Every structure is written in C-alpha cells, then in structure tokens.
Amino acid sequence: MSNLLEVRSLHTLYGDSHVLHGVSFDIKKGQAVSLMGRNGMGKTTTLKSILGVLTPRSGQVRFQDQDLDGLPTWQRMRRDIAYVPEGRGMFHNLSVKEHLLMAARPNQRREVLWDYDRVLATFPRLQERLGNLGTQLSGGEQQMLAIGRALMTNPDLLILDEATEGLAPLIRKEIWDVIRTIKASGVSTLIVDKNIQVLEKICDHHIVLVKGRVMFEGDSQQLLTQRDEVESHLGV
Amino acid sequence: MFTNRAEKLFVWVFFPLALLMPLLLDQNTYYVNKLATILILSIFVMSLDYLVGRCGLVTLGHALFYGMGGYLFVMLAPEYEAVNFWIYTFYVLAISSVVALIVGFIVLRTSGIYMIMITLALAQMCFYFFSDSTEFGGNDGVFIYVKPETSVFGLNLFDLDNPTHFYYLCLLSLFNCLLFFKLIMRSKFGRIVDAVQENPERTTALGYNVFHFRLASYVIASALGAYAGYLFALQYGFVNPSMLSWQTSGTALVMSILGGLGTLYGAILGTLVYEGLHYGFEHLTENWLLPMGVLIILMVLAFRHGLAGYLESLLEKRK
Amino acid sequence: MSDTELVLETEALCKYWGGLKALDDLSLQFRDRQLHGIVGPNGAGKSTLLNLLCGTYSPTRGRILHKGEAIESIKPYEFSRRGIGRGFQKTNIYPSATCLENCSIAAQRRVGGSFNIFRSRHSEKLLTEMAEQALEKVGLAHRRDAVASRISYGEQRQLEIATVLATAPCVLLLDEPMAGMGHEESQLIIQLLKTLKQDYCIVLVEHDMDAVFELSDQLTVMVDGQHLITDTVDQVRDDPRVKEAYLGQGDEVI
Amino acid sequence: MDITLFLFQLMNGVQYGLLLFLIASGLTLVFGVMGILNLAHGSMYMVGAYLAWYFTNSTGSFGMAAVISAIIALLLGILIERTLIIRLYRRNHLDQVLLTIGLIFVFNALQSLLWGNDPLGVAVPAWLDGAIPLTDMIEYPVYRLFVSGLCILIAIGMYLTINRTRLGMLIRAGESNRDMVECLGVDINRLYTLVFAAGVALAAIAGIVSAPMVSVVPGMGEHVLISCFVVVVIGGMGSIKGAFVGALMVGIVDTFSSIMLPQISSMMIYILMAVVLLIRPKGLFAN
Amino acid sequence: AEPVKVGVMLPFSGVYAALGDAGRNGLKLALQQNAAQLHGREIEFLELDTEAKPERAPELASSLLDKDKADFIIGPVHSGVAMGMSKVLRNKDAIMIIPNAGAAAATGPLCAPNVFRTSFSSWQPSYPMGKVALDAGYKKVVTMSWNYGMGKESLEAFEESFTAGGGEIVKQILVPFPKTEFQPYITDIAATAPDAVFVFFAGGGAVKFVKDYNALGLSDKIPLLGAGFLTEGTLEAQGDAAEGILTTLHYADNLDNPANHKFRQDYASSFGKPADIYAVQGYDAGLLIAQAMNTLGGDISDRKALIKAMEESTIDSPRGKFTFSKAHNPVQDIYLRKVVNGENQVLSIAAQALEDPARGCKL
C-alpha cells in the first residue's frame, strides 16, 4: 500500500509560541487514521498545517506523491481533500441546501460518488431543514451539515476535527457508520476525536500527540498492547 | 494612568511641546490659531474615537453634535452681549447630552452599518434643517459678533479674542478630555464598555444591560463632540451648516482610524498628521489631493493599527 | 427526591420558529441543589429550552416561573441578575481579554459599581479574588493571565464555566460544557459539577452519556421539541422509548 | 394632482429609482454581498462617465465608447483589488474606509489632471435620440426608457446570479467565512477579485449610461455615494431584491416629496431610511 | 521694492473647481498684461484651495492675512466661503476682492471699506430680466433655483421687477442644493403651463437642468429665461439643448468692444479654451489692482489712499466700462443674451449702469 499522505517534521508557530515540534506520520490509501491528544496538544494545528491554513515554519506535506508545500489551501483541497473543521464553519447567510450545493464537485477523476441526494439520504434530519440558514440549526444538525458538505466534494481524504462533538449517541453512531462506509468505499480518513474506544475499532492506525510531538504511532494491535501508556498521554 | 509605553512617550512629548508652541511661534496669530483648530479637532476626533474604537459604535453622524455645539451658542446667546463662557459651556454640554440621550435612544437600536446609516440620516436631516433655515443664516452661515468672557468669581482667566489665550484654553480642554477618557477606560465602567464592545451577547448573559452602557457612552462622546464644535464656533465667530455635513463626520473618522482606533491619544496623532499633511501638500501643489490620497493609501497598508500602532511597534522593536 | 425547594419551573412552554415547533408544551420543574440533566437527539430543542430559561429567546407561549414569579417577559439581562447564569453551546468568551479579566467582568456584576467612572477597575481586591476563585474551581488557575483566544478549545470551555460561576448564580444553565473536552478535563468538570450541585440548581444539557448518568439527579429526555420522560437516571436508562429515540441499542460501534 | 400628472410623476419616480438601482448595483455587490466598505464607489461612477465622454469624443461612437470604458473599468477593478483591497480582508473593516477615501482623493486628482474641471456633456447616441410624445406638453426621451430597460435587465441578472447560481452561493459564503470557502477547494481570492471588478464595472457602467443624461462634472461621484448606501441599507445588506425595492422606494418618495412636500424634500430620503430602520433594524429584506 | 502679495482663495478641487480655475486665469492674465502699470513691482501669488468648504474659510483667510501678510486677497466663488472670509478680513489691512460670490450681504450689511467686488451682486443679473419678460408679453412665470442664498436672492430680484410691472409668479420652486434630479419639477412646470420659466442655476446643475428641460420636450413650448450663469461655461456640455435660451448677465461672449476682443483672444491663446464670465471677473480683479497701483505709483502702503484709488477707478473691462458703487459693488450694464450656435450673443442692453441697491450697507 502506498502512502496517500506523508507529513514530515512539521514545525508550526503562532507568533512566538512554538506549537508543533516536528510532527511526522503517514496515511496509506484507504486507511482510517486517528489523531488523539489532550486539549491544546496541537491536533487542530496539525490539521491546519497540512491544509495550508497555517503556514508551518518547516516540514513537508506530500499528498498522492505530490508536494503540497507552498500551495494555497484551495489547491490542496482540489486534490480531493475535504475538511470538517472544529466549530463546524457554517455560513450564516446560506441555507442548508445551499451549503450542500455550493460545495458540490466531482473528484479529480471526475467521479461523483456523493451527490445531493445521497447526502440527504445519509442525514435525513437535514432533509427537513433545507430552507433554514446554517446558523439556525441545532448543534448536531450543524455537524451533520458540515460532514455532508465535505462529502459533496467527493474527497479521497476526509479530515474530521472533532466531528462527533455534540452529537447524540444515536447520531454519533450514524456518523461512525458513515465513516465506515466512506472507508469501505476507499476514501481515507483522518479523524480527530477523543473517543478512544470507538477509534480503536474504526481506525487502522493511531497517532497520539503530546505537546506538539508524536508520542505514539501504531496500529490498533499496538494500541491495545500499549493501552496504558496511551491513556496516560490522553489523560484518561 | 498612561501605562502603555508609546502612549506615555506621546503624552510626554506632545503636551510640553504644545505648551511651548505659542512661544516658539512667536505668537504668530495664524499659526497659533491653526494649532488651536487642530486641538479642537483633536477633541472632536477623540470623542469619536472613544465611540468607534472603544465602544464599537461606528457613527457617521458625529458632526451632528459638532455642529450643534456651534448652533446652540448662536441660538442661545444674545447677539450683542458678552455672555459667560463657563455657563454656556454648561448649557452646551447639558443640552447636547439631552439631545444625545434622545438620539442615542433611536440609533442604538440598530448596529453596524445600519447604525452608521441612521446616524448619518439624522445628521443630514439636521444639516438640511440649518441649511434651509432662514433665521440661522441658511447655507451661508451666521456670525457670532461678541465672544463670551471667561470670568469665574470675577477672575478673568482667558481672553477669547486673544489667539494665544484661546489656544491655551483649547490645550487645557484637550488634556482634560484625554484624562477624562483615560479615567473612564481605567474604571469599572470602562471594563464593561470593553466587554460590551468585544462580546455584547456574553455581556448581556452576564446580566448587564448593554443598551445602558452604550447609551451612557454615546452621551459622553456626543457632549464632548458638541463642546469641540462650540470651541470651533467661538474661534473665528463663524458657524456654517457645513460643520454638520457628513464630510465632517467622515474626515473625523478618517483621522481617528489613521491615528489608531480606540487608542484615544491616537486621535491627536491622527488629527495632527492628517492636518499636517493637508497643510503641507496644499502649500506644495494645487493637486494636493494626489499625494495626500497616495500617502493615505500607503499608510493604511503599512500600519496595521494606525499611527499609534506603528509607534508602539517601533518601541517594541527597540526594547 | 423532591425534598428541595423548587427554583425554576416551566409551564406549557412553547417556542415555534415559523412552522417548526422547536419546543412544544413543555412543563418541567427544576429544584435547588439538584442537577437536572436534559438529553435528546440533535434538534430536540434542548438549547432552545436553555435559551428560553435565560431570556435569550422569548417564548411563543407558556410561562417560566422563578421562585414562583413569572419571568418570561422580563429583559434578558435581568435573568442573570436573578441568579440565572448560563454557559453557551458555542464557546462565548471575551477572546482578547485574559482569563482573569473574563471572570472579573462577570464578578463585577455582583460586586456592582459598573457605572462608576472614577473607580479603577483593578483596585478592588474582592473582585479579583472572586474571579480567581472561579478560575480555581474549573482548574484554570494556571492560565490566569493567558489571553483567552490563545488557550485551547477545551480550556476555553472551562473558562466559559468559570465566567458563569463568577456571577455567583443560583441556577446554572450549562449547554454541553464537556463538548470538545479531553477526558481529564471532562473528569474535572464532572467533579466540579458534583460539588457545585450541592449548592446550586444546575440544568445540564449534554451528550456525554457517562457524565449525564453519573451526575443527574433527575433526567429529562426530549424528542422533537416534546417531553418524553422525566425520571431518575435508572428509570430513564431502561425506558425502551429512550433507547429507540436517543441512545440506540447497545454499544456505539456495532 | 390629477391622474395623468400623478402617473407622470410615478413614471419619473420609477425611472429615477431604476437609475439609482443601477448606480447602487455595484455597491450592492461589493458592499452588500461581499462586505467590503468601498467608499470609492462613487469615484468609479465618475470614472465611467469621464471615460464615456473621452472615448465618445475620440471614437465618435457612444456604443464603442461604452464597451471600451466598461472594459477599462473592469481592469481597473482587478488592479485595485489585487494591489490594495486584498491586503485588508483580514483587517478591521474600518481600514477599508481609510483606504477607499484615499482612493477618492486619487481619483479626484486624476480626473482634474486628465480631464480638467469644466462641466462636460455627452450627446445621446443618434439611434436612441428620439422622444415619445405623451401629451401635447410632455414627451419622454427614448434614451431614458432604454436606460430603464437596462436597469431592469441588470437587476434580474444580478438577482439570479447571486441567489440562484453556485457562483452566487460561493460569493455569499465568502462574505461569511473566507477560510471555510477556501477549504472547500475554491480559489476565493480570484473569485473575490472578479466580483470586486464586476462591482467596479457596474458602477462605471452606471456612469457611462448616465453620461448623456447628466453633466459630467468633478465631484459627481460623491453626490451619488450617499444615495447608493441609502439604497443598499434600506433594502437590507446582501439582498439584491432589497436594493431593487429600496431604490424604487427612494426614487418614488423623492419624486413625490419634491412636489408635495418641498419644505422637507431635502431630508426625505433620510427620513425614509430612518423610518425603515426603526421598523426593521436590518433593512427590508435582510435575512 | 518688495513684491505685492496677492492671495488667491478659490476652489481648485471639487464641484466649483472650474470656476476657480477660470477666475485665477483671468486674474493672472490681467496682471501680466498690465505689468507696466505696477511701476516695477513684482506680483507674488499665494494660492489656496478653498475646496468650497465654508468652515475652512476663516482659517485660510487668516493664513493669507496673518501669516503671509497679503496685500490683496482675491476670493472666493462660494457665498458661504465669502461669509467666512469676510468675518476675518473685514476692516483689516488687506484688500479683499470678491471675483464671483454674489451674496447680497457681502456688499450689503457686511460691506466694509476694504472689501470690493468685481463681479456682481446676486440682484444685478436677475433684476433686469423681469422687464425683459414683461416686454416679451409673459404674464405668468414659474421661477426655480436651488434652495440657497444666491439662488433665492436671484429669484427675489427677478420677482421684484417682474411683479412691479404687473407680472405674476405662479409658482416658486426651490430645489434642495445640490440635487440635480429635476425631472419631477419640470413635469410639474409642464402641468402648470406658465408663459415662461425663470431659473437660476450654474455649473453642472445648469447643464443638467437645460438637458432635462429639453429632453422632456419643453424647450420649444415654454421659453426658458435665466440669470446668465445658466449658459456660462456650460454651453459645450449642454450642446443643442441650450439653443434659444434667453439670459441676462453683465457679460456676453461677442460684446463688441476692443477690450473684449483683446481679452478673448489672449485668454484663448494662453489657456487653450474660450473665456467665460468667471474669467472676466477674475481679469477685472487684476485690472482693479493694476489700475489702483498705477494711480498710486506703485506704492500701496497707505491703505486709505489705496481704497480711495480703487473706489475711484473706472475699469475698462471686457464687459464694458464700469465703476464702483459706494458699497464697492460694480455699477455695470446688464446685457440680454440669447444662445445661438453655442454662443451667448448679445441682443440688447437690458439695463444701463445698473447699481445694486446695497440694502443695509452703511458706507
């Protein structure tokens, strides 16, 4: 299996404060990878550095064997990466329907796996709220919309930052199911979440960040064996 | 009181220098007058800066109060009799406060661009009222023939007909104004003013009536704006509706942004630099608009937080 | 169970958004020194309920009683003055102020003197103490002087609670305080809420079931704006309707 | 006022309102939809009028001049956005006030240097230079009807683009959260450059088509600026429909108040705006 | 000897810039042509842009007076600015010469020994039109102008002579300044159907008005009369729409006198465009200075003598010879003109040596 995403020794700073201290990891095609860590350890920063929302001081990001360094965010996303940000990124002046339609685009191979109807079928709750503005939705509905919107771009790599935050158990389960489906369809995912029990089952590969450094990296088997160590990193 | 390094530096350089200025200028009537005008404008701009920069209430109708300061005097004072300056200062402050209370009650129901526009609308109405009026000189303006005297308990402090005296009155006013605003910002009231600007929703949820704080600030700033207009009217004894025009509000806004929004002392800086450039270019070339415009554009691009911000970053680097 | 005083009460409370019944005919009772959990699927109207209870929205119909007095038509800021404090679902703090200042703003409401333009904001010891205490309680004391925008998301959530605590409320309305928090911090909040509920009436909306089950004295389940059940945790947990509508069957990952 | 006179005045009001919409349309886009506070909008209007005058004289054809001027304006818009506005998106909105006031100064100076200060006139193109007699007293110039038609076309076009197309959704989304739009793989910078340029071009087009009806004079931009903002705000930020209704309201109210309430007609559009905002603090059609 | 300092306070930017330009051009031309009369003294020009902002007028006037110690201060165009200037300059050492602003007050209640005007009072160009209208047999007239001092004074002056001769003003329309949406008013005029319309407009507004009036088809149905500014400096922009308009003014392009021929030729060759009334008025301000200096042999230090010399001078202006009234306003002929082929052509003299009543002046 070849590497889909290669992240090499990222160093990212906010002004003077050095947050990432050489983060490196790989994501293989079709893999689901979890990124865990306590609050403020640099998970979101890592994601934003990969996407080019933040400019790392040094380090490389390669996606599908191409260098992403120096490319603007939109060009990176165009190579079929999708992002569900922490805080959901709703547009206050667009309706639910418009949120989905505006994002719609086939992937680089010009396939359309996710279209408007499929997204609505996946999140029936949204169906009822099509005319509402994004910010008028309940928290969970917003989360679904954010995922749906990301799927509309037919990504090869889906990056989820705390995607199940604020979701009811039943819906959370639905989301995990969706992620499974997505994974089964060959889309890779990078998931930031705190629910280690679930991640253990869904993801093939796990990364734990502590203070901007990768403290653990391994598959679910390794995670199981080193459970205690990992949990101490996570403060469980 | 003046905690910020740049601010301290500015205050320590500006005010002593301003004190000496009439002596340095050999009491040249024009220059002293010109500087006094700048000081008056600084008061006006500072009151706007407080409103825009510290309270987040952007208005394009501040000239309403500037003009009101002038016209109130014209309306209240007898035409050929010297009145007492301090009593009329009180009148101007009191009446403009009442007006501001009413106006604020209306305009503060809206926010953002809508507030900008509704303040503009009210100021324009007032502008046209005086512009079309026959009793207040209409478009051509009115003269104030007799300047007030300034005695307190028989002690005559300033002779307003003397430019140097008038200059010191303006300087004193400006200094007090800055002090007053600093006091406010340092106070417990100021804390809530800051809070309201940054997150009104949160502040409401914490149990503050945001509207009251905004209204109080609006009244304070408007009254001081009116005071500036009152001084301006007295300086040459000429009041014209153009004091009320939106261009007056707009220019003040430009000065306060240029100076560095919300820094208060930046208002003085902004006024000084804007007027200085205006003066310089105007005497340099008839097409002064061109260099002036280009320089303004360059300054916006170069200074993230206005001149005050630039000053601060300079001091930061040296540290 | 219902031995403590009734603090907050809703009677047939309704909130409609156009045709949507976000909240329909809800009658609940919240008691002092109890933690009242509210759960329900997304969009069930939980946040709407909290928004009504703290005056952000005004109800379409129905009444809200605080210690027997109808308060549904008073001004939003007066809710807080009556001691109804609220934490938001979306983090809602003063981003450019320090953590301490965030809490000071809140504490000053109680100390008073907010229209005093002559008193320095830093002069009052009592006020600072109250703010520090609030930070202490949520475990943010070490971040006292950090600017709020620069602390992590989880910490911001903690700060949010601290801010509410600094107003010294008697009713605490919390909307998903644990969302986005790590285990350790969540644990901290759970502990905190445990202590707090000995003094306050707390209304907690949360999707973290472990926390809700552990903390709630009473638990209400809402579905689509309607009241489903209010009972003790054990009763609710085993209710088949709740399983169907909210919890789902068994483990999260099938 | 008898019924024919009333109808005439109504027609005047509608025609003025349509023209106002045209002049404000660029602002609706740049300010209402994109959220850029462009005070130099009036200057763009002025530039359009002067360009139209210049090229009408040099090419001898108004139609040709209109096309050339509109293209120049579009390029000018791209230039301004790329070099100046782009640096301000992430900064305080009020910096845009300062910048665009600087631009007003520059444009006024350039106008004076390039074209002098005398009032200039552009003749109505011959193929539109007719008039339709309405009564034995009054006739209505064909050109004005043509302009009204153009305004309606532009209004419909803008409405559909902004509200119905994916492009329009992206533009609106950008106003709400630029980063997020970029995270969906959209080149938001280029998009905004184009929209800004389109706004500038619309302002210039308004200037171009107005040129034969008005006098091309220094300061003509500043006069229309406030009216444009009034129109956009009455309608509600970001709403094309609102701007359209707002423009018609202003046009009609202004027309009738001129005749029926001359004492306060100067204040009338401000009174109108104040009343609208007091009843609906976010304008008529804000969402 | 020291150069004579001539301060120029005119609008060089904004709406009135064209008027400022023309006035200054005329002034400079006059002083250049008559350099011989200055007895070897150089002229130093100090130019300030008033931006037509009244609130800045006192400060700028003070700049010329107190800082530069100007001997003459020429300005302004705008009446509000004139008021602000006169507040500072009245009874001061410098001589103020107004080359355009018509405000009655300047040579009325506010007249002063050191304030001269080489242009007109707003009364002058409009008053004679009343008689012209009566002679043409118009009985009912609608008057219209912007709602500001100059406009209102013009309409009053017209009304004064027109109603005195038995005419009737059926409607007076005052348009808010500087609005140029004239269509509703013109429609209203059409509905009123008067014998003629008398208007005061100038500059860009005049262009717009004449175009609108023509576009709505009224120009060949209801004759348009105006104070001459309606067609001064605006004819090119107005194009055909202006043909046939009758105006009264103290000047016309084709006045047949040597001074005018020479002036127009020199002006056109110096500045590349035809002269208009604003240029003439500036020119005459220059002539006034030159002539007074000539009388005094170049020594203007005695201001009393200077004022006397100015008061007594007769200006050989392109508009014809004129003298000054007690209030320092020109006593001049007013011509009736008609626009023919894009030119203001003289039909007759509408009023001979007309003197402003100078109401309220105590000189």
Ligand SMILES: Nc1ncnc2c1ncn2[C@@H]1O[C@H](COP(=O)(O)OP(=O)(O)OP(=O)(O)O)[C@@H](O)[C@H]1O
């Ligand atoms: N805009 C910013 N400016 C300065 N520092 C920041 C900024 N954003 C984040 N930080 C700091 O960077 C560190 C990492 O933040 P980040 O948001 O990446 O953490 P995280 O792992 O995503 O945490 P969480 O689980 O709370 O979302 C934190 O310590 C935070 O204080």
Ligand SMILES: Nc1ncnc2c1ncn2[C@@H]1O[C@H](COP(=O)(O)OP(=O)(O)OP(=O)(O)O)[C@@H](O)[C@H]1O
């Ligand atoms: N301002 C509004 N305008 C229209 N509809 C709204 C508005 N606010 C909320 N709603 C709708 O009301 C319903 C209830 O929303 P609410 O936010 O109370 O849900 P919730 O129970 O808090 O859900 P979650 O657990 O996802 O936060 C939702 O369907 C939402 O779309």
Ligand SMILES: [Mg+2]
């Ligand atoms: Mg994060």
Ligand SMILES: [Mg+2]
């Ligand atoms: Mg909620």
